Amino acid sequence: MAVESRFVVMRNGVEAKTFMDKKSADEYDRMLDMADNLSQMFTQSSVVLSDSVNEELSIFLAEHREEVLVALLAKKPTKITMTETAEKSTDITEGKSVAKVKNNKATPTKLSEAS
DSSP, X not given: OOOOOOEXXXXXXXXXXEESSHHHHHHHHHHHHHHHHHHHHHHHSSSOOOHXXXXXXXXXXXXXXXHHXXXXXXXXXXXXXHHHHHHHXXXXXXOOBSEEEETTEEEEOOHHHHO
């Protein structure tokens, strides 16, 4: 008989996700805590967001925490992160590039150019 350990992340009495290792479960739980905090912050702001947009945006920002910290200048970017981010960064509405890569250095494009 085999024995398996499973780690279940519970939110408000509901099973959110099941993991095979504790580290992954803890990381996911922390991400959900960050998303909850962001959601509360958005609710208290003057910006009006629908519940679904608030939830999606909160989860997105929590999942991309490292990139958000770099964008807020709270963390210095690594060379690899900046290059990969610049190559993958696109404007959501039109799919236009928001950053250009020159000689493995990311140079931000002005917002007016990205529109």
